Structure formats: structure tokens, C-alpha cells
Amino acid sequence: MSEVAARVAQVYREDSRRILATLIRLLGDFDLAEEALHEAFFVAVERWQQDGVPDNPRAWLVSTGRFKAIDVLRRRARFKASQPLLLAQLEELEQSEWDVEDVEDDRLRLIFTCCHPALAADAQVPLTLREVCDLTTEEIARAFLSAPAAIAQRIVRAKAKIRDAKIPYQVPSLNELPERLDSVLRVIYLVFNEGYSASGGAQVTREDLTREAIRLGRLLLELLPDPEVMGLLALMLLHESRRSARSSADGELILLDDQDRKLWNAELIAEGCNLVERALTTGRFGPYCLQAAIAAVHAEAPTAGETDWEQIVGLYDVLLRAVPSPVIELNRAVAVAKRDGALAGLTLIEGILERGDLQDYHLAHSARAEFCRQLGRVEEAREAYRRALELTRQEPERRFIEGRLQELTPSNRP
Incomplete structure (x- = not known):
């Protein structure tokens, strides 16, 4: 070339x-x-x-x-x-x-256009991820646990609606911002998540997406210094602070407990924790602030063993009341296992799966497999890891799960 x-x-x-x-x-x-x-x-x-x-x-x-x-x-x-x-x-x-000076904020304008209330709610996020972030329909479908054809239809309909209704490409006025904020925050966080833990491909992370999501979060905070905007930006910064420690030099996945915390970015942690404190002192915080507070507890622990799991479980309790969600339940179950032992976490996860929730979510099966492994329930662990492997599209995650399965084969067990 x-x-x-x-x-x-x-x-x-x-x-x-x-x-x-x-x-x-x-x-x-x-x-x-x-x-x-x-x-x-x-x-x-x-x-x-x-x-x-x-x-x-x-x-x-x-x-x-x-x-x-x-x-x-x-x-x-x-x-x-x-x-x-x-x-x-x-x-x-x-x-x-x-004017060339108008170019810099056009992605933020486009996000607000894609999240316009005239568009169907289930089309706003897929349209933004496709047009603003260049994710494929397959990547978006995996993020939504949906079929690519269904996602493509939503995107086509949303584009036609914007064209036919002449929806303007502009950031809304300050009076309109609050009612449009939830969708925009959700979009930015989904962009960040796709970059922080790619839904597929050869890499654990995609720095271009995390960097862009953080840039958009900063722009939004300048426009609207709302506690939840602070919380989202803090959450992204605190997660991003760990990015370089999340994979090895040869691209292998490293779990949180095994990460070298000296590689965590102290500057991003300080900025994120400061934003969490500012948001919480307003007394008007919501789900993003609570998630950021959880991330801050992790960030402030000198070692994995010194993590305040009691505080994290308490924050998850508050978060679940604010936003009932099986994924948040799963995360809380992992925290409970850290506090009370693998059996306590496994019991909670099996309850989630028995309800029919998260059956196609690989992390639920990975967590179940890990707790079964810790409890010596080898066959159940292998079954859960195999199910997680079927659902995983990211190559480092696949290699990690395959390694766990290899460890659990009879010839490799002590």
C-alpha cells in the first residue's frame, strides 16, 4: 500500500x-x-x-x-x-x-436526530449505532439479542421517517434536552460498551469506540451538566481506566481479579471518582451514577482482595430497585458470590436462568460455569462453559472459555 x-x-x-x-x-x-x-x-x-x-x-x-x-x-x-x-x-x-467549524459537533447533532421522539423507540439506538458508529447490523443484532433482518428493517424505517418528516439535524434547545436525554445517554453507553467489550472479532476492546463515546459524553456534559450525564461520563472513564490491563500483550483476556492494577490509568480514575462525588452530592442521581459508584469502589481498591463487596452489593440493591433488569441481577449475583461464597452466587444465577431470562447471554452461563467449577461440580461447569462457548462471538473470550474447558477435562484434572 x-x-x-x-x-x-x-x-x-x-x-x-x-x-x-x-x-x-x-x-x-x-x-x-x-x-x-x-x-x-x-x-x-x-x-x-x-x-x-x-x-x-x-x-x-x-x-x-x-x-x-x-x-x-x-x-x-x-x-x-x-x-x-x-x-x-x-x-x-x-x-x-x-462552515468547517460546524463539523466537530455533527456527530452529537446526528445522535439527537437518531434519538428523536418521532422515531420508534426500538429503532433509535440501532440507527445511531449504525450511522454514528459504523457498527454492522450483525454487531447491533448481537448487542440486542435480536435477528439482523429485524434490526435492518428498523434502521430502514427510521431513515425513511427522518427524511419524510424532515426531522432537523440539530441539538435540541435547553428546554427540550431533558426529555431527549435518556435515549441519548443509552446510545452513548451502548457505543462505549461495544468498544469496551466488543461483541465479536479478534480483540477484547475497540479503542476507537470507547474514545468516541467518551468524547460525546464530554460534549453532552458541556451542554447539560446533569447528574446522570456526569454519572455516565464517570462510568465510562472508570471502565476505560482498566482497558490496557484487560488483555495480555498477545491479546488474551484477563479477568478483573487477575489484572495488574499498576496498569490502570490513575488520571482517568481520579476524574471519574470526582464526577461520581459531584453527581451523588446533588441527591438527584440515577442508574448511571449508581453504576459509576460501583466502578469507583473497584477502582479505589488497592488489590482485588481488598474490594468492598459489601458496599458493592448494597449499591446493586439500590440499582435494582431503580432499574429492574436480569443483567443487573446477574452482576449482583457475582458480587454476592464474592461476599458470601460461590454457592450463594450460583443459587441466584440459577434462579435467573430458571425464569427463562438470559438464556442466550453468554456471560450468565460463564458465571454459572465458574461457580460450579469453584464448587467442584465439574460436569455442570463443563456443560455451562460449552453453552457459553456456543453464544460467544469474541475470539479472546472463546479462547478463555476453551482454556477453562481444557482444564476441566479428566486428563487435566489433578
Whole structure:
């Protein structure tokens, strides 16, 4: 690969979704913007080879994409001159101007557009993850434990709704922000989660997604210094502080208890803990603040053995009352096991699974397998690990589970 081609590929990896967000705002059409984006990068490979890489590649690509879109609309207008809406769209685009300074916040504008209350609730998050973060429909489907075809249909319908209803690409006014906040926080956290623990692929984490989610969290906090925004940003920072310790140099998964805490980022921990304290002192905190408080207890423990599990279980109790959820129940069960022993945790997890919840969630079966292993219930552990392996799509997790299964084979047991 030539030096210029490598630079184009780098810009695509780092900036393509920001460029797309700006093109969507300028063009008012998701599909046209995606076509313009790819056309712009195609042109860049040839033009940058001849003219050199521009000082501001992102602005160059937005401008090139915009002109490519104008060309597309002109061609359509020649064949569909009877459609006044198409001619009006072309005229508006040709006469419009755009400011390079507007580009930086376009992803936040796009998130609010994708989370507009006019859209179906079950389409808002998938649309944002697809358009803002470039996740595939398969990745989104795994995150939602849903079928890719169903996710694709939601995304198509949401795009059509935005186009037909002319939903504006803008951050809402301060009066409108609070009622739109829950969906946006949920989206940003799902983006972070996909980066912090990738749903599939060869790596444990995707730094590009965690970094982008944190950037969006900071932007949102500037707009609205709400306790839950503080809580979400704190939660992401505290989790991100452990990222470099979560996998080995050769990409193998390292569990929390086994991580080298000297590798944790002290600066992110300090910032996250400070935000937790600020949020909790308001007395108006919610689920993100409580999750951040749990993460802070982990972060402040010098060693795994010194973790205050009593406090963590108490925080999970409060969190469950605020947001009843089988996943939170699972996390609480793990905390109870740390406090009261493996049998106590296993009893809680089996109760969740017997209800029919989390049957397709690999971490529930992994946790059950681990507690069975600790209790010497080898066959049950192997069965649960095999089920977890069937459900796991991330390669480091698969290797970890396969290693556990190998340890439990009769020839390897002491």
C-alpha cells in the first residue's frame, strides 16, 4: 500500500463517521450522504496522490462529498424533472454554505436526530449505532439479542421517517434536552460498551469506540451538566481506566481479579471518582451514577482482595430497585458470590436462568460455569462453559472459555 493510500485509509478509520454526520446534515438524506462519502474517499486516493494530502483532510472530504452529491442530484433531475421536490433539494444544496467549524459537533447533532421522539423507540439506538458508529447490523443484532433482518428493517424505517418528516439535524434547545436525554445517554453507553467489550472479532476492546463515546459524553456534559450525564461520563472513564490491563500483550483476556492494577490509568480514575462525588452530592442521581459508584469502589481498591463487596452489593440493591433488569441481577449475583461464597452466587444465577431470562447471554452461563467449577461440580461447569462457548462471538473470550474447558477435562484434572 502506498503512503497516500495508507493515509486515506487512516482518515477513513478515524474520521469517516464524523464526515458522514456532516454530509447527512448538509444533504438531509442518509443514503445520499453514504454514497457521497464513499465517492469522496475514492476521489481522495487519486487526487491526494497527485496534489498531496490537504491540510484539513476532513474538510476536503466533506466539500468533495457535497459536490459529488450535487452531481448525483443533477443527474437525477434530468431524468425526473417532473419532481419539484428533487429540483428544490438540488437548488437548496447548490445555494447552501457550510462552515468547517460546524463539523466537530455533527456527530452529537446526528445522535439527537437518531434519538428523536418521532422515531420508534426500538429503532433509535440501532440507527445511531449504525450511522454514528459504523457498527454492522450483525454487531447491533448481537448487542440486542435480536435477528439482523429485524434490526435492518428498523434502521430502514427510521431513515425513511427522518427524511419524510424532515426531522432537523440539530441539538435540541435547553428546554427540550431533558426529555431527549435518556435515549441519548443509552446510545452513548451502548457505543462505549461495544468498544469496551466488543461483541465479536479478534480483540477484547475497540479503542476507537470507547474514545468516541467518551468524547460525546464530554460534549453532552458541556451542554447539560446533569447528574446522570456526569454519572455516565464517570462510568465510562472508570471502565476505560482498566482497558490496557484487560488483555495480555498477545491479546488474551484477563479477568478483573487477575489484572495488574499498576496498569490502570490513575488520571482517568481520579476524574471519574470526582464526577461520581459531584453527581451523588446533588441527591438527584440515577442508574448511571449508581453504576459509576460501583466502578469507583473497584477502582479505589488497592488489590482485588481488598474490594468492598459489601458496599458493592448494597449499591446493586439500590440499582435494582431503580432499574429492574436480569443483567443487573446477574452482576449482583457475582458480587454476592464474592461476599458470601460461590454457592450463594450460583443459587441466584440459577434462579435467573430458571425464569427463562438470559438464556442466550453468554456471560450468565460463564458465571454459572465458574461457580460450579469453584464448587467442584465439574460436569455442570463443563456443560455451562460449552453453552457459553456456543453464544460467544469474541475470539479472546472463546479462547478463555476453551482454556477453562481444557482444564476441566479428566486428563487435566489433578
